Amino acid sequence: MNNNNSKLRGLIICGIFAAITAILAQIEIPLPIVPISGQTFAVGLTATIIGSRYGAIAMVCYALLGGVGMPVFAGFKGGVQVLIGPTGGYIIGFILAAYVTGLILEKTKFTLPMAMIANTIGMIITLIFGATQLKIVLGMTWGQALVTGIYPFVVVGLIKAFLASWLGITVRRRLVQAKLIDQTNKRVA
Incomplete structure (x- = not known):
């Protein structure tokens, strides 16, 4: 497969995972300021399956789609006001979390224990950015930021x-x- 086809396939995969994130974002448990949503699960799943580079690109796509007004964020919200608002x-943080999660797995092994460590670190990154x-x-x-933005989500x-680790490793192997x-995430096959 030539390089252009490989790049196109990589972008398509990123788009698919941005869409999966948008869908899972709609699964939420409302809380006063920050809801519990499926977004963070999607970030971990994405990074575990497609790695650092493509995982981060998928999250950039997701943030850009929402930033331009597509209702992809939790509660079918979209717009730049969400990105600059309290939960933005x-x-x-999803972008860095996906990158770091995938990078840890790429530098070690795509196993359930390593994925759990990587996804926990990714979760911490997301919570720090959010708080x-x-x-x-x-x-x-x-x-107040810790009580509102971190403790309820640990x-x-x-x-x-x-x-995300268990499902991600299972899907990735397949x-x-x-x-x-x-296996290396250097290219999409």
């Missing part, structure tokens, strides 16, 4: 990290066996 830090923006936008103290975040992605 989480969405921006930081909550603090800035809402004028909270660090204590236990459910660990559950989502485990599920995609590698089918030669749809390569």
Whole structure:
């Protein structure tokens, strides 16, 4: 397969995972300021399956789609006001979280224990970005930002990290066996 076809396939895969993130974002448990949603599960799943580079590109696509007004964020929201609003830090954090999660797996092994570690670190990155923006936008103290933007999400975040790890490793193995992605994530097969 020539390089242009490989790049096109990579972009299509990124688009698919941006769409999966948009769909999972609509699964939510409302909380006063920041809902619990399927977005973070989607970020971990994406990075575990397609790795750092494509995972981060998929999250950039997702953020851009929402930023231009497509209703892809939790609660069918979209627009730049979401990205600069109280919960926008989480969405921006998805990009780095996907990259770091995928990178850890690429530098170690795509196994369930390593995926759990990588996804937990990704979750922490997302929560730090989210709490930081909550603090800035809402004028909270660090204590208030932790209570509002991190503490309620730790236990459910660990559950989502485990599920993203387990499902991601399972799907990834099948995609590698089918030669749809390569083992190194250097290219889309």
